[in-house]
Amino acid sequence: xxxxxxxxxxxxxxxxxxxxxxxxxxxxxxxxxxxxxxxxxxxxxxxxxxxxxxxxxxxxxxxxxxxxxxxxxxxxxxxxxxxxxxxxxxxxxxxxxxxxxxxxxxxxxxxxxxxxxxxxxxxxxxxxxxxxxxxxxxxxxxxxxxxxxxxxxxxxxxxxxxxxxxxxxxxxxxxxxxxxxxxxxxxxxxxxxxxxxxxxxxxxxxxxxxxxxxxxxxxxxxxxxxxxxxxxxxxxxxxxxxxxxxxxxxxxxxxxxxxxxxxxxxxxxxxxxxxxxxxxxxxxxxxxxxxxxxxxxxxxxxxxxxxxxxxxxxxxxxxxxxxxxxxxxxxxxxxxxxxx
Ligand code: KG4
Ligand code: ZN
Numbered sequence: 001x002x003x004x005x006x007x008x009x010x011x012x013x014x015x016x017x018x019x020x021x022x023x024x025x026x027x028x029x030x031x032x033x034x035x036x037x038x039x040x041x042x043x044x045x046x047x048x049x050x051x052x053x054x055x056x057x058x059x060x061x062x063x064x065x066x067x068x069x070x071x072x073x074x075x076x077x078x079x080x081x082x083x084x085x086x087x088x089x090x091x092x093x094x095x096x097x098x099x100x101x102x103x104x105x106x107x108x109x110x111x112x113x114x115x116x117x118x119x120x121x122x123x124x125x126x127x128x129x130x131x132x133x134x135x136x137x138x139x140x141x142x143x144x145x146x147x148x149x150x151x152x153x154x155x156x157x158x159x160x161x162x163x164x165x166x167x168x169x170x171x172x173x174x175x176x177x178x179x180x181x182x183x184x185x186x187x188x189x190x191x192x193x194x195x196x197x198x199x200x201x202x203x204x205x206x207x208x209x210x211x212x213x214x215x216x217x218x219x220x221x222x223x224x225x226x227x228x229x230x231x232x233x234x235x236x237x238x239x240x241x242x243x244x245x246x247x248x249x250x251x252x253x254x255x256x257x258x259x260x261x262x263x264x265x266x267x268x269x270x271x272x273x274x275x276x277x278x279x280x281x282x283x284x285x286x287x288x289x290x291x292x293x294x295x296x297x298x299x300x301x302x303x304x305x306x307x308x309x310x311x312x313x314x315x316x317x318x319x320x321x322x323x324x325x326x327x328x329x330x331x332x333x334x335x336x337x338x339x340x
Contacts (some may be wrong), residue, residue, distance in 0.1 A: 030057070120315075134156025164210070
């Protein structure tokens with residue numbers, strides 16, 4: 001079975017061809033990131049315009065790479081939400097037009113669930129329940145997936161983890177996106193150079209990341225905001241390392257807590273921040289010590305891509321699900337209770 005995946009929820013435009021559940025035939029990604037850098041963050045209008053211009057070429061390239069004709073496609077899976085509405089509309093409209101023209105079924109999928117599903121292309125999906133950790137630029141969630149149902153146990157009260165990285169990096173003058181730069185600097189710094197207060201937050205599995213960003217601002221600018229925010233060299237590396245140790249520590253602690261509370265021994269991680277070196281290493285260590293199974297995507301599948309959309313669409317289609325002509329972009333789409 002050939003599934004075409006389409007992803008346009010933010011600044012990436014991607015089309016993938018997946019054969020059955022696990023054979024990658026193509027995963028083409030065109031990013032507009034370079035166009036946003038100068039603005040210090042993603043500009044929705046620029047992102048949707050880029051998707052509109054790129055989608056045809058990305059689709060044609062994916063078919064060519066996969067050596068697949070349009071008539072070979074059996075299913076079209078597209079990101080329905082959450083994301084930027086203008087960008088989502090490009091993918092959904094393109095997918096619906098193709099579905100109509102080729103007379104093939106279409107299925108809309110939830111982007112965050114798809115991040116978790118990115119793990120099930122190279123590895124077989126766990127049979128039993130698992131704790132899912134979603135860490136991206138827009139979301140931080142801990143979910144319990146059991147018997148085909150997803151229950152959200154906790155999320156962030158303010159900034160998402162990727163957002164905290166990006167905003168802190170901006171304070172430090174490191175450009176956008178800040179996550180990968182901070183991660184690189186952190187690897188050369190002393191993670192114990194600074195300590196940050198743990199936020200008091202309701203809910204056992206909830207997070208708050210806006211306080212640590214303000215703490216960094218006060219540290220580099222002084223309480224009266226008199227000093228310049230430019231820290232350099234080892235001092236900067238030490239700050240990045242301390243920030244990274246702290247936020248990763250909070251995430252790992254709550255993920256393990258959720259596993260222990262729910263008596264679950266499998267963790268599945270997804271989202272852009274799953275590329276973080278310390279998060280990967282610390283989760284691997286904790287899981288090794290406890291005999292837990294850890295699924296974490298290869299670096300190539302941590303950022304937004306259509307392969308994960310195809311994988312989740314395939315799964316849902318096999319469960320008998322599909323969308324109708326009323327399918328539309330939903331920027332606030334919640335995880336449904338279908339599971340992955
Ligand atoms: O999942 P994603 O590609 O887009 C959203 O759906 O949001 O995640 C992008 C986020 C950005 O905030 C970026 O700074 C962060 O992932 N990120 C990282 C790393 N690589 C990307 N954060 C920390 N460490 C990294 N190595
Ligand atoms: Zn994403």
